[in-house]
Amino acid sequence: MDLPSDVPRMRAGDALMLRPWRLDDLPLVREAAEDTYIPLITTVPAPYSHDEGVAFVERQWERTASGSGYPFVIARAEDDRPLGTVGLWVSEAPQGRATLGYWVVKSARGLGAASAALQAVSTWASDGLRIPRLQLFVEPWNTASCRAAERAGYVREGLLRSWQQVGEERRDMYVYAMVATEDR
Numbered sequence: 001m002d003l004p005s006d007v008p009r010m011r012a013g014d015a016l017m018l019r020p021w022r023l024d025d026l027p028l029v030r031e032a033a034e035d036t037y038i039p040l041i042t043t044v045p046a047p048y049s050h051d052e053g054v055a056f057v058e059r060q061w062e063r064t065a066s067g068s069g070y071p072f073v074i075a076r077a078e079d080d081r082p083l084g085t086v087g088l089w090v091s092e093a094p095q096g097r098a099t100l101g102y103w104v105v106k107s108a109r110g111l112g113a114a115s116a117a118l119q120a121v122s123t124w125a126s127d128g129l130r131i132p133r134l135q136l137f138v139e140p141w142n143t144a145s146c147r148a149a150e151r152a153g154y155v156r157e158g159l160l161r162s163w164q165q166v167g168e169e170r171r172d173m174y175v176y177a178m179v180a181t182e183d184r
Helices: 023-033 050-065 113-128 143-151
Strands: 010-012 016-019 069-076 082-089 097-104 133-138 155-166 169-179
Touching: 010 113, 016 113, 023 050, 023 082, 050 069, 069 113, 082 113, 097 113, 113 133, 113 143, 133 143, 143 155, 143 169
Parallel strands: 097 133
Antiparallel strands: 010 016, 016 069, 069 082, 082 097, 133 169, 155 169
Protein backbone atom coordinates (compact mmCIF):
# COMPACT_ATOMS: atom_id res chain seq x y z
CA MET A 1 0.00 0.00 0.00
CA ASP A 2 1.48 3.32 -1.10
CA LEU A 3 0.55 6.01 1.44
CA PRO A 4 1.28 9.75 1.19
CA SER A 5 4.29 11.08 3.09
CA ASP A 6 2.58 14.21 4.46
CA VAL A 7 -0.67 15.40 6.00
CA PRO A 8 -2.83 16.91 3.26
CA ARG A 9 -5.01 20.00 3.70
CA MET A 10 -8.69 19.38 3.08
CA ARG A 11 -12.12 20.86 3.68
CA ALA A 12 -14.42 19.41 6.30
CA GLY A 13 -17.86 20.69 5.45
CA ASP A 14 -18.33 24.34 4.59
CA ALA A 15 -16.84 25.93 7.69
CA LEU A 16 -13.78 23.83 8.57
CA MET A 17 -10.33 23.01 7.26
CA LEU A 18 -8.13 20.08 8.20
CA ARG A 19 -4.42 20.75 8.14
CA PRO A 20 -1.10 19.61 9.64
CA TRP A 21 -0.05 20.65 13.15
CA ARG A 22 2.04 23.81 13.59
CA LEU A 23 3.82 25.33 16.57
CA ASP A 24 1.30 28.16 16.62
CA ASP A 25 -1.29 25.53 17.66
CA LEU A 26 0.10 25.53 21.22
CA PRO A 27 -2.97 27.40 22.60
CA LEU A 28 -5.07 24.43 21.40
CA VAL A 29 -2.75 22.01 23.24
CA ARG A 30 -2.97 24.18 26.37
CA GLU A 31 -6.78 24.20 26.32
CA ALA A 32 -6.88 20.43 25.71
CA ALA A 33 -4.47 19.92 28.62
CA GLU A 34 -6.92 21.72 30.92
CA ASP A 35 -9.71 19.29 30.01
CA THR A 36 -10.44 16.60 32.58
CA TYR A 37 -10.70 13.82 29.96
CA ILE A 38 -8.53 14.56 26.90
CA PRO A 39 -5.15 14.03 28.65
CA LEU A 40 -6.35 10.66 30.02
CA ILE A 41 -6.90 9.14 26.58
CA THR A 42 -4.26 10.97 24.51
CA THR A 43 -0.67 12.13 24.75
CA VAL A 44 -1.74 15.72 25.47
CA PRO A 45 0.48 16.82 28.39
CA ALA A 46 -1.12 17.57 31.73
CA PRO A 47 -0.13 19.71 33.37
CA TYR A 48 0.73 21.88 30.37
CA SER A 49 4.09 23.55 29.91
CA HIS A 50 5.49 25.26 26.84
CA ASP A 51 8.17 22.59 26.40
CA GLU A 52 5.66 19.75 26.78
CA GLY A 53 3.33 21.47 24.30
CA VAL A 54 6.14 21.73 21.75
CA ALA A 55 7.00 18.06 22.33
CA PHE A 56 3.33 17.15 21.69
CA VAL A 57 3.30 18.99 18.35
CA GLU A 58 6.62 17.41 17.38
CA ARG A 59 5.14 13.95 18.14
CA GLN A 60 2.37 14.71 15.65
CA TRP A 61 4.98 15.49 12.98
CA GLU A 62 6.86 12.28 13.84
CA ARG A 63 3.72 10.18 13.42
CA THR A 64 3.48 11.25 9.81
CA ALA A 65 7.25 11.03 9.19
CA SER A 66 7.33 7.48 10.59
CA GLY A 67 4.34 6.39 8.49
CA SER A 68 2.16 5.54 11.50
CA GLY A 69 -0.56 8.06 10.76
CA TYR A 70 -1.98 11.40 9.78
CA PRO A 71 -2.82 13.79 12.65
CA PHE A 72 -4.91 16.74 11.45
CA VAL A 73 -5.82 19.96 13.23
CA ILE A 74 -9.50 20.83 12.87
CA ALA A 75 -9.59 24.59 12.22
CA ARG A 76 -12.26 27.13 11.29
CA ALA A 77 -11.90 28.00 7.61
CA GLU A 78 -12.71 31.69 8.18
CA ASP A 79 -9.84 32.46 10.56
CA ASP A 80 -7.80 29.24 11.00
CA ARG A 81 -8.70 29.04 14.71
CA PRO A 82 -7.89 25.48 15.85
CA LEU A 83 -10.75 23.59 17.49
CA GLY A 84 -9.46 20.05 17.90
CA THR A 85 -7.83 17.16 16.11
CA VAL A 86 -8.67 14.06 14.14
CA GLY A 87 -6.13 11.36 13.40
CA LEU A 88 -5.97 8.44 11.00
CA TRP A 89 -3.68 5.67 12.28
CA VAL A 90 -2.55 3.36 9.49
CA SER A 91 -0.28 0.74 11.03
CA GLU A 92 -2.85 -1.94 10.11
CA ALA A 93 -3.54 -0.56 6.61
CA PRO A 94 -1.73 -3.50 4.95
CA GLN A 95 -4.35 -5.73 6.62
CA GLY A 96 -7.13 -3.54 5.22
CA ARG A 97 -8.03 -1.48 8.27
CA ALA A 98 -7.18 1.79 9.99
CA THR A 99 -8.26 3.45 13.23
CA LEU A 100 -9.39 7.02 13.77
CA GLY A 101 -9.49 9.16 16.87
CA TYR A 102 -10.60 12.71 17.58
CA TRP A 103 -11.13 15.33 20.23
CA VAL A 104 -12.50 18.85 20.30
CA VAL A 105 -11.73 21.37 23.04
CA LYS A 106 -14.55 22.41 25.35
CA SER A 107 -14.89 25.92 23.84
CA ALA A 108 -15.62 24.38 20.41
CA ARG A 109 -17.97 21.52 21.34
CA GLY A 110 -21.50 21.32 20.04
CA LEU A 111 -20.68 22.87 16.65
CA GLY A 112 -20.44 19.62 14.65
CA ALA A 113 -16.67 19.93 14.20
CA ALA A 114 -15.90 16.35 15.24
CA SER A 115 -18.43 14.74 12.89
CA ALA A 116 -17.48 16.97 9.93
CA ALA A 117 -13.77 16.28 10.44
CA LEU A 118 -14.34 12.57 10.97
CA GLN A 119 -16.43 12.36 7.81
CA ALA A 120 -13.83 14.20 5.71
CA VAL A 121 -10.90 12.06 6.88
CA SER A 122 -12.96 8.88 6.55
CA THR A 123 -13.86 9.73 2.95
CA TRP A 124 -10.19 10.43 2.17
CA ALA A 125 -9.10 7.16 3.82
CA SER A 126 -11.78 5.06 2.17
CA ASP A 127 -11.94 6.58 -1.32
CA GLY A 128 -8.47 8.12 -1.65
CA LEU A 129 -6.28 5.66 0.25
CA ARG A 130 -8.57 2.68 -0.47
CA ILE A 131 -8.61 1.40 3.10
CA PRO A 132 -11.69 -0.86 3.26
CA ARG A 133 -12.34 -0.86 7.03
CA LEU A 134 -12.19 2.19 9.28
CA GLN A 135 -12.80 1.84 12.99
CA LEU A 136 -12.88 3.91 16.14
CA PHE A 137 -13.42 3.29 19.83
CA VAL A 138 -15.68 5.33 22.10
CA GLU A 139 -16.51 4.98 25.78
CA PRO A 140 -20.23 4.16 26.18
CA TRP A 141 -20.90 7.17 28.41
CA ASN A 142 -19.48 9.59 25.81
CA THR A 143 -22.76 10.19 24.01
CA ALA A 144 -21.50 13.27 22.13
CA SER A 145 -18.68 11.24 20.62
CA CYS A 146 -21.07 8.40 19.78
CA ARG A 147 -23.35 10.88 17.98
CA ALA A 148 -20.38 12.37 16.09
CA ALA A 149 -19.36 8.90 14.89
CA GLU A 150 -22.89 8.05 13.79
CA ARG A 151 -23.37 11.39 11.99
CA ALA A 152 -20.13 10.69 10.11
CA GLY A 153 -21.53 7.37 8.87
CA TYR A 154 -20.10 4.91 11.41
CA VAL A 155 -22.12 2.00 12.75
CA ARG A 156 -21.70 0.65 16.27
CA GLU A 157 -20.64 -2.98 16.03
CA GLY A 158 -20.34 -3.96 19.65
CA LEU A 159 -18.96 -3.47 23.14
CA LEU A 160 -15.37 -4.36 23.98
CA ARG A 161 -15.21 -5.06 27.70
CA SER A 162 -12.20 -3.71 29.63
CA TRP A 163 -10.71 -2.65 26.29
CA GLN A 164 -8.54 0.32 27.25
CA GLN A 165 -6.70 1.61 30.28
CA VAL A 166 -7.95 5.12 31.06
CA GLY A 167 -6.36 6.70 34.08
CA GLU A 168 -6.45 4.13 36.88
CA GLU A 169 -9.06 1.78 35.44
CA ARG A 170 -9.84 -0.45 32.46
CA ARG A 171 -12.79 0.91 30.49
CA ASP A 172 -15.31 -0.63 28.15
CA MET A 173 -15.37 0.80 24.63
CA TYR A 174 -17.88 0.70 21.84
CA VAL A 175 -16.31 -0.23 18.55
CA TYR A 176 -17.68 1.69 15.57
CA ALA A 177 -16.83 0.85 11.98
CA MET A 178 -17.28 2.07 8.46
CA VAL A 179 -16.76 -0.58 5.82
CA ALA A 180 -16.30 0.15 2.10
CA THR A 181 -18.95 -1.13 -0.23
CA GLU A 182 -18.17 -3.63 -2.95
CA ASP A 183 -18.81 -1.13 -5.77
CA ARG A 184 -15.81 1.14 -5.32
